[in-house]
Amino acid sequence: MRGYKVHYVPGWDCHGLPIELKALSEVRGGENLSPMEIRQRAKAFAERAIEKQKSAFIRWGVMADWANCYLTFDPKYEANQLRVFSKMHDKGLIYRDYKPVFWSPSTKTALAEAELEYNEQHVSRSVYVKFPLLKSPPKLASVIDGSSPANVLVWTTQPWTVPANQAVCYMPDSAYSIVKCATTGQHFILAADRVESTAAVLDTQFEVISTCKGADLADGFCAHPTIPGRVSPLLPANHVAMTKGTGLVHTAPAHGMEDYGIASHHQLPTDCLVDESGCFTEAAGPELKNKYVLEEGNEAVIKMLQAAGSLLKEEKYVHSYPYDWRSKKPMIIRASKQWFVNTADVKATAQDVLKKVKVIPTSAVNRMLEMLDRRTFWCISRQRCWGVPIPAFYRKSTGECLMNSETIADVIKIVEQQGTDAWWALPTEQLLSKESVAKAGVHEVSDYVKGQDILDIWFDSGTSWAHVLEGAEQRADIYLEGKDQLGGWFQSSLLTSVAARKKAPYKTLVVHGFTLGEKGEKMSKSIGNVVDPEVVINGGEDHTKDPPYGADVLRWWVAESNVFTEVLIGPVVLSAARDDINKLRNTLRFMLGNLEGFNPETDSIPPAEMYIVDQYMLHLLHEYGSKVTEAYKQYDYSKVVRLLQAFCSRNLSNFYFSVIKDRLYCEEAKDPKRRSCQTVLAEALDVVVRSFAPILPHLAEEVFQYIPYKKDAEGVFRTGWINASSAWKKPGIEEAIEGACAMRDSFLGSISGKNALEYEVIIVIEPGLLFELMEALQAEETSSVSQLNEIMMASQTTLLSELPKETPSDANITKGTFLINLEGGDICEQCSYKVIARPIAKAKCPRCRRYTAESSSTPCPRCLQVLAAGKGST
Incomplete structure (x- = not known):
């Protein structure tokens, strides 16, 4: 538009x-x-x-x-995706490694952090476990004399990871205490800050023997609590928390990101004893083999700890825990061989280019920058088959990977023709050329097998810019999605684009909130409060319970909500939206009905010849058009709705329509006074309909079909945006109309709900600016057909510069002031006025119903004139 x-x-x-x-x-x-x-x-x-x-x-x-x-399963899309993958691989940004990743046992695949949801009510079986000290830290040898055995005390919410323990970590700068247990006499080492709370949990008392710095624990060794002969060193680490547990952390490198980092630094084993289904492998030993780690595996480990005398306490612990976002089952962290994007190398550039992107609302950009900051790698391999394959080949004998620009190019050629089904359908010999293998070394093609991993779907969607956007620039004006995509599509699109070509794929991000139930509760199928858009539009099985609202009500609800936060939906909200649209329809219906017989090309009145109130409405219309246009530019649809509602109810329905009804209904059809307000109605209808067309397209098209003088069949969307002429802008005109309106309000307030037409109004203003402005609306002293009388809505208005000598006893006098402010404050004048309302003595005209006739059986002079022209109607 x-x-x-x-x-x-x-x-x-x-x-x-x-x-x-x-x-x-x-x-x-x-x-x-x-x-x-x-x-x-x-x-x-x-x-x-x-x-x-x-x-x-x-x-x-x-x-x-x-x-x-x-x-995304179009062959061309898949080929473009693999081209981006190839560019990133050529730059050394894609690598294969063995490290812990979020693993979903229920779906047997690795998942990225963006694919997790956290269950705040997850219950874990937490345990307090002692690790007997085999070798005291040298700095504590004098304190721990060996007369009674000392133990390191740890707490974990995941007992099943204990068999994989390789170390116990401490915080070097924190204080640790050696305590004696009042119940058993045993000595324990734990954080000084955790002594009291841990003793309370274990239902005992600890006597503090000595306190030391964490760094003093260096070079100590513990015995593994369940595996005889296994030694666990005490190691420093910065990830140790002091807010819960014992301040000493059991470290299982295969099952924790930080744990893995510690193990890599100290060259500790990182073997994983858990398979893809989340069950212990044979390497875990006969007691644990094939047991599911989160259930019977946990139980078995706890029993082993008990049998070894290492278990001090087991208790249920409710905490936030990651779940697979699709299967809704708990995740584990498990080390395995996966493909990764080295986001650490592109993170700084990604953050720089993101700072140049316009983000609405602006608060969202900081969240995304923080997420990027925390992301050092992105696991892009999935152990499934419905997706785009990672085009890697592995040597049968050694497992060594073969993947380079030539081998990927071979695969892309085939994918472009046949799609990625070819990866599963064709033998390796047809996917990998002899030339590519020869370039890589001397091995035969038959020495290699195809990899079975597919690319993460965030890589699929994150490379959409490479397929959808045209031209060399390949930057979208806008990406629009929910706030969950700050860690999903927005981020994967940015990372792939920056990695492949050092620029963002978008110029603007619009980030919206989520939909909640009417009382602010999350939507959930189990609660049964999910609102189905189809039911909103077409109604449910029982229309009394779920009425059909139509698509425009759904769109209006979106537009009027502040979409940048959480929005509420339900029957009350929807029926309010329907009422709002019905009010708007009534306003439109009034304008359409009164434009019958009007042709803008031949019947329009130039603004300069219009009634001042009509010129004032064009001025407001111009202002409305500018504000609406600006709100759309900012994607502030709720502001558009507020502006529309205010303009239609306050300016049009409540004010302008009520003022012009007499002119519309009672003047001769072609009278310039009537054509003047019809010209305004035609312009107002056009501006208003175009202003809401992006929100209510069906209503906008419907209105255009009923405009009597519209000849073009192109409708509202192909005929341009709001066309409000700058000639309509007349700031000075506001003072005249708003001054008259202030007096009208005084008058209507003084007669308190009675019929204004039963009154005549005398307005008294001292000579000055306000008097001159009112004089422009009524040149003669008394009139029943002036512009001022039209605004006052009385049957007759008299304009005087001083109070009449005799004021009738039945008159109602109201005083008021009005501030005139013209030319940007250069002309400023506080003017006082008096409004006298008194019942009018004349009879009610049977045609216009105003009290302007000599007798109730004869039309008033104005109506007689119209009837004499032979074209009026009674």
């Missing part, structure tokens, strides 16, 4: 675990399907969902080229 072509290409993320799980749930024995069968079912499921969603978007009035959408 603003005269620009909008290149909005709708698209769907089609790969990933949610779709794969849905497709598998539709078939019995899904776990036994081959990768190709899973992919075919997942694709068919995605295609069905796309068609359903596409028809919903069209019904909502979303305008796009629906025949040409992008789908």
Whole structure:
């Protein structure tokens, strides 16, 4: 509407675990399907969902080229994605490593942090465990004399990780105490700040024997609590928390990010004893083998600790714990071989370019910068088959990886023609050329097998810029999504774009909040408070319970909400939105009805010849158009709605329509006075409809179909934006009308709800600016047809510069002042006025119903004149 072509290409993320799980749930024995069968079912499921969603978007009035959408399983899209992957690999930003990652046992794959949700009510079986001191730290040898055994005391919420323990960590700068247990006489080492709370939990008392610095624990060694002969060194670390536990942290490198860092630094083993299903492997020993770590595995480890005499206490612990966002089952941290993007190398550039992006609301940019700051790597491999394969080949004999620009180019050529199904359908010999293998060394193609990992779906969606955006610049004006995408799509798009070409893929980010239930509660299928847009639009099975509101009510609700925070939806909110639209429809209906028989081309009145109140309305219309345009530029749709409602109810319905009704209904049809307000109505209708068209497209098109003089079939969206002429802008005119309105308010207030037409008004103003302004609205002393009388809404108005000598006893006198402020404050005058209201002595005109007739059976002089012209109506 603003005269620009909008290149909005709708698209769907089609790969990933949610779709794969849905497709598998539709078939019995899904776990036994081959990768190709899973992919075919997942694709068919995605295609069905796309068609359903596409028809919903069209019904909502979303305008796009629906025949040409992008789908992430399109071969060309997949090929473009692999080209970005190849560029990043060439720059050394993609690597394979063995390290702990978030692992979902329920879906048997690694997940990125953005794919987790945290269950605040997760219950863990926490344990207090003692690690017997084998070798005292040299600095504490004199304190720990060896007469009674000393132990290091640790606390963990994940007992199943104890078999993987390789060390116990302390905070070097914190204070630690050696205590004696009043119950058992044993000696324990723990943080000084945690002595009292730990003794309370263990239902005992600790006598502090000595206190030392954490650094004094250096070079001490403990015995592993369940594995005879295993030694766990005491090591310094900065991740040790003092707010809970004992201030000493059990360290299992295969099951913790910080733990792994400590192990790497000190060359400790990082073996993982847990398989892809979350069960202990054979290496964990016969007591634990095949047991699921979060259930029977936990139980078995606790029993082993008990049997070894290492368990001091077990208790339930409620805390926030990561869950797989799709299966809603708990995650574990598990070390495995995965592919990563080295985000540490692109983070600084990503942050720099992000600072140049316009982010709405501005508060969101700091959250995203913080998230980038914390992200040193991005795990991009998934152990599934519904997605784009990581084009890696592995040597059968050694597991050594072969992947370079030549081998990836081979795969891209095939993918562009056949899609990524080819990775599973074709033998390695057809995917890997002899030339690429020869370049890499002397091995035969038959020495290699294809990798089974696919790319994280955030890499899929994060490379959409490479496929969707046209031209060399390839930067979108805007990316729009929810605040959860600050760690998801917004971030993966930024990282891939910066990694491949050192620039952001977007110029502006618009970040919206989430939808909550009417009372501010989260939507949940289990609570049953999820609002389905389809039910909102078309109604539910029982229309008395779920009425059909139509698409525009849904759109209005979005627009009037402050979408940058959480928004509420429910029957009360929706029915209020419907009422708002009905009020707007009534305003539009009034304008449409009164434009019958009017043709702007031949009947319009130039602004200079209009009534001053009509010119004033054009002035307000110009101001409204400017404010609405600015609000749209800022994506502030709730401000657009507020401006629209205020203009339609306050300026049009309550004021202008009530003032001009007499002119519209009682003047001769073609009278310039009537044409004057019709000209304003035509302009107001056009401006108002265009102003809400982006929000209420269906209503806007409907109105355009009913405008009697609209000849073009192009409708509202192809005929431009608000066209408010700058000639309408007349700041000085406000004083005249607003001064008259102040007096009208005094008059109406003084007659308290009675019919204004039963009164005549005498306005007394001392000579000066205000009097001159009112004189422009009424040249003669007394009139029933003047512009001033029209605004006063009385049957007759008299304008005087001094009080009449005789004021009738039944008159109602009101005093007031009005401040005139012209030319930016250069002319400023406080003017006082008096408004006298008194019942009028004349009869009610049977035609215009004003008290201006000589007798109730004869029309008033104005109506007689109109009737004499032969074109009036009674």
